[in-house]
Amino acid sequence: LDLGDVSNVVPNSYISAGRGSNTTIIAYVRGVGQNDPLWGFEPGVGVYIDDVFIARPQGALLDVYDVESIEVLRGPQGTLYGKNTLAGAIKYNTRDIVGEAYGRATVELGDYSRMDIKAAGSIPVSDQFYLGASMAYLTRDGYGEVVEDVLPQVYNDVGEDVSNKDLLAARFNATLLLGDDSSLKFAVDAVRDDSNARGAQRLNDAWGPRLPDRYDVRNDMPVTQESVETTGASLTFDTSLSASWDMKLIGAYRESETDTLIDFETLNSALFNVPAAYDDDQTSLEAQFNFSSDDWAAVMGAYYYDGDACGGFDVVLGAFGLTSLTAGCVGTKSYSIYGDATWSISDNWNLSFGGRWNQDDKTATVFVGQYLGALEGGEKALDPNNMPADFILLSVQSDYTNSRTYDDFTPRVSIDYLFNDNVMGYFSYTNGFKSGGFDMRGNQAVFPGTTDGFESETVDNWELGLKTTALDGSLIFNVTGFFADYSDVQITTQQFVEINGAPTNVTAVLNAAAQENKGIEIETAWQPSDFVRLTANLGFLDAEITEFLTADPENPGQEIDISDTVEPLFSPEKTALLSSEFFWNMFNGDGYARLSYVYTDDIKVANLTPSTGDQEAYGLLDATVAYTTQDGRWRFALNGKNLTDEEYLQAGYDFGPAINFISQLGFYGAPRTWSISATYTY
Numbered sequence: 001l002d003l004g005d006v007s008n009v010v011p012n013s014y015i016s017a018g019r020g021s022n023t024t025i026i027a028y029v030r031g032v033g034q035n036d037p038l039w040g041f042e043p044g045v046g047v048y049i050d051d052v053f054i055a056r057p058q059g060a061l062l063d064v065y066d067v068e069s070i071e072v073l074r075g076p077q078g079t080l081y082g083k084n085t086l087a088g089a090i091k092y093n094t095r096d097i098v099g100e101a102y103g104r105a106t107v108e109l110g111d112y113s114r115m116d117i118k119a120a121g122s123i124p125v126s127d128q129f130y131l132g133a134s135m136a137y138l139t140r141d142g143y144g145e146v147v148e149d150v151l152p153q154v155y156n157d158v159g160e161d162v163s164n165k166d167l168l169a170a171r172f173n174a175t176l177l178l179g180d181d182s183s184l185k186f187a188v189d190a191v192r193d194d195s196n197a198r199g200a201q202r203l204n205d206a207w208g209p210r211l212p213d214r215y216d217v218r219n220d221m222p223v224t225q226e227s228v229e230t231t232g233a234s235l236t237f238d239t240s241l242s243a244s245w246d247m248k249l250i251g252a253y254r255e256s257e258t259d260t261l262i263d264f265e266t267l268n269s270a271l272f273n274v275p276a277a278y279d280d281d282q283t284s285l286e287a288q289f290n291f292s293s294d295d296w297a298a299v300m301g302a303y304y305y306d307g308d309a310c311g312g313f314d315v316v317l318g319a320f321g322l323t324s325l326t327a328g329c330v331g332t333k334s335y336s337i338y339g340d341a342t343w344s345i346s347d348n349w350n351l352s353f354g355g356r357w358n359q360d361d362k363t364a365t366v367f368v369g370q371y372l373g374a375l376e377g378g379e380k381a382l383d384p385n386n387m388p389a390d391f392i393l394l395s396v397q398s399d400y401t402n403s404r405t406y407d408d409f410t411p412r413v414s415i416d417y418l419f420n421d422n423v424m425g426y427f428s429y430t431n432g433f434k435s436g437g438f439d440m441r442g443n444q445a446v447f448p449g450t451t452d453g454f455e456s457e458t459v460d461n462w463e464l465g466l467k468t469t470a471l472d473g474s475l476i477f478n479v480t481g482f483f484a485d486y487s488d489v490q491i492t493t494q495q496f497v498e499i500n501g502a503p504t505n506v507t508a509v510l511n512a513a514a515q516e517n518k519g520i521e522i523e524t525a526w527q528p529s530d531f532v533r534l535t536a537n538l539g540f541l542d543a544e545i546t547e548f549l550t551a552d553p554e555n556p557g558q559e560i561d562i563s564d565t566v567e568p569l570f571s572p573e574k575t576a577l578l579s580s581e582f583f584w585n586m587f588n589g590d591g592y593a594r595l596s597y598v599y600t601d602d603i604k605v606a607n608l609t610p611s612t613g614d615q616e617a618y619g620l621l622d623a624t625v626a627y628t629t630q631d632g633r634w635r636f637a638l639n640g641k642n643l644t645d646e647e648y649l650q651a652g653y654d655f656g657p658a659i660n661f662i663s664q665l666g667f668y669g670a671p672r673t674w675s676i677s678a679t680y681t682y
Contacts, residue, residue, distance in 0.1 A: 003015055003025065003047070003060075003061055003062050003070070003090060003092070004016050004017065004025075004061060006070055006072060006090065008577055008596070008598045008620075009537065009577055010029075010072045010074075010537070011521040011522070011523065011537050011538060011539025011575055011576075011577075012029065012030045012031070012074070012519055012521055012539035012540075012541050012575060013027075013028065013029050013030075013072060013074075013088075013539075013575075014026070014027070014028040014033070014570040014572075014600075014603070015027045015028075015061075015090070016061075016650045016651065016669070017061055017198070017650065017651070017667075018035075018037050018057065018061075018651055019200075019262075019651040019652065019653060019665075019667055020197065020198050020200065020260065020262045020667065021037075021058075021198060021228075021260070022061070022163075022165065022167075022193060022195045022198060023058070023059050023060070023061045023062075023167070023191070023193045023195075023228055024037050024057050024058050024059070024060070024061065024228075024258075025047065025057045025060040025061040026057075026570070026650075026651060027043070027044070027045035027047065027057075027090065028044070028045065028087070028569070028570040028571070029044075029045050029072070029074050029075075029087045029088035030074060030075070030087060030088070030482065030484065030517055030519065030541065030543075031515075031517045031541055031543035031568050031570070031571035032044050032045075032086060032087035032459075032484075032486070032515075032517065032568075033045050033087055033570060034057065035569055035570070035651075036492055037056075037057045037058060038311070038440055038441065039056070039278055039280065039309035039310060039311045039328075039329070039330060039440060040309060040328075040330040040364065040437050040438055040439070040440045041437065041490075042086075042434045042435050042437065043055070043057065043085065044085065044086045044087045044434060045085060045086075045087050045088045045089065045090060046077065046082070046083055046085035046088075046089040046090070047060045047062075047089075047090050047092070048082060048089060048090065048091040048092060049062070049092050049094070049189070049232070050091075050092070050093060050094055050187070050234070050236075051081065051082065051234070051236065051248075051250045051252075051286070052232065052234050052250070052252040052254065052284065053082045053083040053284060053305070054254065055083075055254075055280065055282050055305075055307050055309070056256060056278075056280050056309060058228055058230070058256055058258045058278060058280075059191055059193065059228045059229075059230035059256050059258075062092055062191075063136055063138060063167065063169060065118045065120065065134055065135075065136040065169065066094055066095050066104075066118075066120035066132075066134035066171065067092060067093065067094060067095065068093045068094060068095045068096065069093045070090070070091070070092055070093065071089075071090070071091040071093065072088065072089075072090050072091075073088050073089045073090075073091070074087075074088045074482075074521075075087070075088060075430055075432070075461050075463065075482065075484075076088075076410065076412075076430045076431065076432020076433075076459055076461050077089045077432070078336075078338060078356040078358070078410055078432065079299075079338050079339065079340040079354035079355060079356050079410075079412050080299055080338070080340055080354075081286070081288060081299070081301065081303075081338075082286065082303060083284075083303065083305060083334070083336075084336065084356055084358055084408075084410065084432065084433065084434075084435075085432070085434070086432050086433060086434040086457060086459055087432075087459075094171070094173070094187070095120065095122075095132075096175075097122035097130045097131070097132035097173060097175055098130050098175055098177070098183075099122075099124070099130075100124070101121075101122065101123045101124065101682075102120075102121060102122050102681075102682070103119075103120070103121040103122075103680075103681070103682045104118075104119070104120050104121070104679065104680070104681045104682075105117075105118070105119040105120075105679065105680050106118045106119075106677055106678070106679040106680075107677065107678055108675050108676070108677035108678075109675060109676055109677075110140070110639075110673060110674055110675030110676065111673055111674055111675075112140045112141045112142070112143065112164075112673065113139075113140055113141040114139070114140035114141075114165075114673070114675055115139050115140070116136070116137070116138045116139070116675075116677075117135075117136070117137045117138075118134075118135070118136045118137075119134065119135055119136075120132070120133070120134035120135075121133060121134070127177075128176060128177040128178075129174070129175070129176050129177070130174065130175045130176075130177075131172075131173075131174050132172070132173045132174070132175075133170070133171065133172045133173075134170070134171045135168075135169065135170040135171070136167070136168070136169045136170075137167070137168050137169075138165055138166075138167045138168075138169075139164075139165055139166050139167075140164060140165045141161055141164055142161030142162045142163045142164035142196060142199070142215070143162075143163040143164075143199065143215040143670065143671055144161075144162045144163050144199035144213055144214075144215025144216040144217065145158075145159050145160060145161055145162060145199075145215075145216055145217075146158055146159065146160040146162065146216075146217055146218065146219060146223060147211060147213075147216045147217070147218060149218045149268040151268045151269070153220075153268060154220065154377065155220060155221065155222045155376075155377040155378065156219060156220075156222060156223055156224075160196070160223055160224065161196050161223075162196050162197050162198065162199035162215065162216075162217055162219075162223050163196075163198050163199040163215050164195055164196050165195050166193070166194045166195045166196075167191070167192070167193045167194070167195060168191070168192050169189070169190070169191040169192075170189065170190055171187065171188070171189040171190075172187070172188050172189075173185065173186060173187040173188075174186045174187075178239075181239060181240035182237070182238060182239035182240070183237070183238045183239075184235070184236070184237050184238075185234075185235070185236040185237075185238070186233075186234070186235050186236075187233065187234050187236075188231075188232070188233040188234075189231070189232050189233075190229075190230065190231045190232075191228070191229070191230045191231075192227075192228070192229050193226075193227070193228040193229075194226070194227055195226060196223045196224050196226060197217075197219065197221075197223040197224075197226050197260075197261065197262075197263070198667055199214075199215040199216060199217045199266075199667075200217065200266055200652075200653075200665040200666060200667045200668075201213075201214045201215070201216075201266075201665065201666050201668065202265070202266055202267075202664065202665060203612040203613060203652070203654075203664040203665060203666050204612060204661050204664050206660050206661040206662075207265065207267060207271075207660070207661075207662070208267075214647060214666075214668045215668065215671075217263070217266040218266060218267050218268040219263040219266055219267075219268070220263065220267065220268045220269055220270055220273070220377070221261040221262075221263045221270075221273050221275070221377060221378060222261060222377060222378040223261075225259065225261055225378050226259065226260055226261070227257075227258070227259045227260075228256070228257075228258045229256060229257050229258075230254065230255070230256040231254070231255055231256075232252065232253065232254035232255070233252065233253055233254075234250065234251065234252035234253075235250075235251045235252075236248065236249070236250050236251075237249040237250075244291055244292055244293055245289060245290070245291055246289070246290040246291075247287070247288070247289050247290075248286075248287075248288040248289075248290075249286070249287055249288075250284070250285070250286040250287075250288070251283075251284070251285050251286075252282075252283070252284050252285075253281070253282070253283050253284075254281070254282050255279070255280065255281040255282070256278075256279065256280055256281075257277075257278070257279045258276075258277065258278040258279070259276075259277050260275075260276050260277070261273070261274075261275050261276075261378055262274040262275075262276060264653060264655075264662070264663040264665070265662050265663055265665075266665060269318065269319075270316055270318030270374060270375075270376060271317065271318055271319055271659070271662055272315075272316070272317060272659070272662050272663055273314075273315075273316040273318070273375070274313050274314065274315055274316070275313065275314050275316070275375065275378065275379065275380040275382075276311065276312065276313035276314075276380075276382075277311060277312055277313075277380065277382055278309070278310070278311035279309075279310055279311070280307065280308060280309040280310065281307065281308055282305065282306070282307035282308075283305070283306045283307070284303070284304065284305045284306075285303075285304045286301060286302070286303045286304070287301055287302050288300075288301035289301060294344075295343060295344045296341060296342070296343055296344070297341070297342045298339065298340065298341035298342070299339065299340050299341075300337075300338065300339035300340075301337075301338055301339070302335075302336065302337050302338075303334070303335075303336040303337075303338065304333075304334065304335055304336075305332065305333070305334040305336075306332070306333050306334075307331070307332050308329060308330075308331045308332075309329065309330055309332075310328070310329035310330075311327070311328070311329075311440070312325065312326065312327035312328075312380075312382030312383070313325075313326055313327075313382070314326075314375055314380060314381055314382065316374055316375050317374070317659075318374045318376075319659075320374075321372060321373065321374050322370060322371065322372065322373075322374065322394075323370075323371045323373055323374055323375055323381065323391065324368065324369070324370045324371070325367070325368070325369050325370075325371065325381060325382065325384060325387070326366075326367070326368050326440065326441055327367045327382055327383065327384060328364060328365045328366040328367055328440050329364070329365050330362060330363070330364040330365075330437065330438060330440065331362065331363045331364075332360055332361070332362050333360070333361045334358065334359070334360045334361075334435075335358070335359045336356060336357065336358045336359075337356070337357050338354070338355070338356040338357075339354050339355065339356075340352065340353070340354030340412065341353060341354060347418070348417055348418045348419075349415070349416075349417055349418075350415065350416045350417075350418075351413075351414075351415050352412075352413065352414045352415070352416075352428075353411075353412065353413045353414075354411070354412045354413075355409060355410060355411040355412065356408075356409070356410050357407075357408075357409045358406075358407070358408050358409075358410075358433075358435075359405060359406070359407050359408075360405070360406045360435045360436075361403070361404075361405050362403065362404055362405075362406070362435075362436075362437055362438065362453070363401070363402070363403040364401065364402060364403075364437070364438035364440070364453070365400075365401045366398050366399070366400055366401075366438060366439075366440055366442060366444075366450075367384050367396075367398060367399050368396070368397040368398035368399075368441065368442070368443060368444070369384055369393060369394075369395065369396045369397065369399070370393075370394045370395050370397065371387060371391040371392060371393055371394060372391065372392040372394055373388060373390055373391035373392065375388075395445070396445075397443045397444060397445045397446070398442055398443060398444035398445070398450065398451075399444070400444060400451045402438065402451050402452070402453065404436065404437075404438075404452075404453045406435045406436050406455075406456050408433045408435070408456055408458075410430070410431040410432055410433055411430075411431055412428070412429065412430040412431070413428065413429050414426055414427065414428030414429070414430075414463075415427055415428075422468055422469045422470060423466070423467075423468045424466070424467045424468075425464075425465065425466050425467075426463075426464070426465050426466075426467075427462075427463070427464050427465075428462070428463045429460070429461070429462050430460075430461045430463075431458070431459070431460055431461070432458070432459045432461060433456045433457065433458045433459070434456060434457040434458075434490070435456050436453055436454050436455045436456045436457075436490075436511075437453055437454065437509075438450075438453040438454075439453075439454065439492075439507065439508060439509040441507040442507065442508060442509065443506045443507065443508070446506050446508075447506075447508045450508060450509075454490055454509045454510065454511050455488050455511045456488065457486065457487070457488050457489055457490050457511070458486070458487050458488060459484050459485065459486045459487070460484070460485045461482065461483070461484045461485075462482065462483045462484075463480055463481065463482045464480070464481045464482075465478070465479060465480035465481070466478065466479050466480075471526075471528075474526060474527045474528060475524070475525070475526045475527075476523075476524060476525045476526075477522075477523075477524050478521075478522070478523045478524070479520065479521070479522050479523075480520070480521045481518075481519070481520050481521075482517075482518065482519060482520075482521075483516070483517075483518040484516070484517045484518070485514075485515075485516055486513075486514060486515040486516070486517070487514055488511040488514075489511065489512070489513035489514060489515050489545075490509055490510075490511060491509070491510050491511075491512050491513045491548065491608075492507060492508075492509050493507065493508050493509075493510060493512075493550065510549075510550075512547075512548055512549045512550060513545055513547055513548045513549075513563070514545070514546045514547040515543065515544065515545050515546060515568060516543075516544050516546050517541065517542070517543040517544075517568075517571070518541075518542050519539065519540050519541040519542060519543075520538075520539075520540045521537075521538070521539050521540075522536070522537065522538040522539075523537045523538075524536045524537070530583060531582060531583055531584060532580065532581065532582055532583070533580075533581040533583075534579070534580055534581075535577065535578070535579045535580075535581075536576075536577070536578050536579075537576065537577040538574075538575070538576050538577075539574065539575040539576070540573065540574055541571055541572065541573055541574075541575075542573065543567075543568040543571035544567075544568075545563045545566050545567065545568060545608070546563055547561055547563050548561060548562050548563040548566055548608075549561055550562055565609060565610075566608035566609055567604055567608060568604070568608070569604050569605065569606075569608065570603060570604070570605065571603070571604070572600050572601035572602060572603040572617075573601045573602070574599065574601040574617075575598075575599065575600055575601065576597075576598070576599040577596065577597070577598050577599075578596065578597045578599075579594060579595065579596035579597070580594070580595050580596075581593070581594045582594075586627060587627070588629075588630045589627055589628050589629045589630045590627070590628045590630075591625075591626070591627055592624070592625070592626040592627070592628070593623075593624065593625045593626070594622075594623065594624045595621075595622075595623050596621070596622045596623075597619055597620070597621050597622075598619065598620045598622075599617070599618075599619045600617065600618055600619070600648075601617045602614070602615065602616055602617050603615045605649050605650060605651050605652050605666075606651070606652035606653060606654040606666075607654045607656075609656075611652070611654040611664075612652075612654055612664045612666075613649060613652030613653070613654045613664070613665075613666055615648055615649040618646050618647075618648040619644075619646065620641070620642050620644075620646055620648075621642070621643045621644050622639075622640065622641045622642070622643065623639070623640045623643060624637055624638070624639050624640075625637065625638045626638070632681065633680060633681055633682060634678070634679070634680055634681075635677075635678070635679040635681070636676070636677070636678050636679075637676065637677045637679075638674070638675075638676050639674065639675045639676070639677065640672070640673070640674045641670065641672070641673050641674075642669070642670060642671060642672045642673065643672055644672070645671055645672035646669075647668060648668065648669050649666045649667065649668055649669075650667055650668065650669045651666075651667045652664075652665055652666045652667060653665045
């Protein structure tokens with residue numbers, strides 16, 4: 001289980017691994033998110049570990065271990081805690097270690113030589129001091145491999161795994177109780193992902209027949225040189241200031257490093273290779289105050305973020321003997337004040353209102369240059385001041401440093417009415433934003449305006465909902481309707497053009513679009529008896545790009561609206577979860593079974609325009625059977641996922657006809673898998 005499985009439960013959400021990666025997250029909520037993991041972009045959906053915001057997508061697709069709960073908040077966020085986000089937030093809440101000694105260990109074995117080991121425990125050192133630790137070691141063979149080619153493999157062994165897993169994660173935490181009303185919590189965590197490259201299937205036959213297995217590759221770049229490392233530490237102080245006021249202070253530091261080799265054509269030839277490296281660090285401080293009285297409840301606070309995100313990548317076009325280097329950093333200092341209050345007007349009516357003021361100061365350094373000379377295998381040349389001696393600089397397409405400040409204020413208001421003890425209705429309006437920035441790939445020679453950066457993206461979001469319980473609490477029925485109007489949508493465009501006679505990938509990030517997303521979400525759970533529980537969650541989404549301005553090829557200097565030719569990414573019109581759970585007594589213990597079906601409608605995973613990466617509707621069938629002993633200490637389970645072995649794309653690249661359709665790739669989700677697990681708890 002990782003955060004990607006959460007989207008199976010939450011309507012109108014999509015969470016998965018990114019292109020060419022196992023732990024870089026793609027997260028979309030109600031048709032809005034961030035598909036590009038390049039440094040310098042703000043996420044559309046925020047990810048939190050406890051109260052700490054994770055700024056970069058690398059390593060953010062967390063595996064679930066020692067977790068208390070996972071929350072998914074839909075719609076703009078920013079008046080309650082942490083960093084502002086445009087579309088939603090995912091919060092990973094770890095287990096509280098205060099209490100009696102606790103231990104839990106799980107071993108899970110399965111096909112593809114899967115072996116997962118998870119352990120967590122905590123002990124009271126005294127009545128005031130508690131220690132806890134947890135770890136996860138997750139391994140399996142690849143779903144695919146490097147296959148034999150007519151050309152000899154130089155940098156890979158035939159049969160080398162791709163799409164495998166080799167991940168180690170650990171967490172240590174300590175809690176000190178300071179009297180009856182205060183506590184000090186310290187936590188440190190680390191993740192190292194040494195999984196090999198993720199396999200991708202070519203989606204055309206322009207360079208020879210595609211491989212029959214959707215995970216196999218012919219890559220000439222080494223598949224064993226992938227690495228993602230993330231570490232973090234946090235310190236949280238909680239105290240009660242009075243009968244009405246509580247205070248929380250949070251300080252955190254996180255950093256990550258990524259090394260990756262992306263083979264954009266998956267052939268045994270350096271036609272389109274991209275070796276890359278990213279590193280980032282962030283420091284955040286937050287002061288939060290909570291107030292409660294008979295008629296009022298409120299939260300208010302201040303948030304500070306200081307982060308640097310850097311990286312570099314080479315675009316190697318071996319057939320032309322060319323290498324293009326993109327390198328740079330973006331530094332962000334963010335200052336925020338937020339607040340949200342709820343007034344109980346009467347026994348039935350509640351009025352909530354809040355807002356957030358935010359200032360982001362950003363400084364970017366960008367270099368893009370093209371060289372005569374080509375790298376081979378796993379070679380990298382990511383420093384413009386230290387390029388290979390035989391490389392010749394052909395052109396500098398970007399070389400600048402610039403700074404911008406983005407100020408935004410976003411209000412929120414909602415009202416809810418309690419019809420009776422079982423039915424509550426609400427209406428809300430929220431304004432949200434995603435800060436602007438600088439395009440790290442931007443080509444200054446072609447688009448001089450790239451040095452000025454791009455503007456913030458904003459949204460006006462309205463919701464109308466009903467939350468109900470019935471049948472003595474055995475039935476839960478919630479329905480929400482929403483309408484979101486997005487302005488200055490940040491759109492990345494890219495195309496190959498000839499510069500100085502050489503093919504060059506030219507990109508631009510433009511505030512060129514407007515988008516309207518509207519839909520309905522229905523979430524139901526019914527437990528008609530102690531034996532069975534039924535769940536049905538449905539999402540209906542109509543996401544439409546209503547304006548997309550781009551240069552008119554027939555009228556230089558003029559713009560044309562091409563919105564009727566594009567569709568939003570990761571925005572299926574319908575999503576659904578149907579599940580049945582069964583509970584019974586067996587061998588003096590408890591039996592459990594679950595059967596679930598997840599449906600995803602047609603979805604675009606590569607380009608806004610019609611693409612070979614467009615995925616048709618598909619469904620995933622999963623099942624679990626488990627037994628827990630009478631004392632609750634042992635649990636044994638048999639799990640099956642994607643039982644019908646559905647073939648479905650999770651992400652992709654599509655550069656269209658560039659260089660004879662050189663890069664049209666699809667990254668597929670996991671095949672049918674099974675596993676057995678044993679868990680011991682004390």
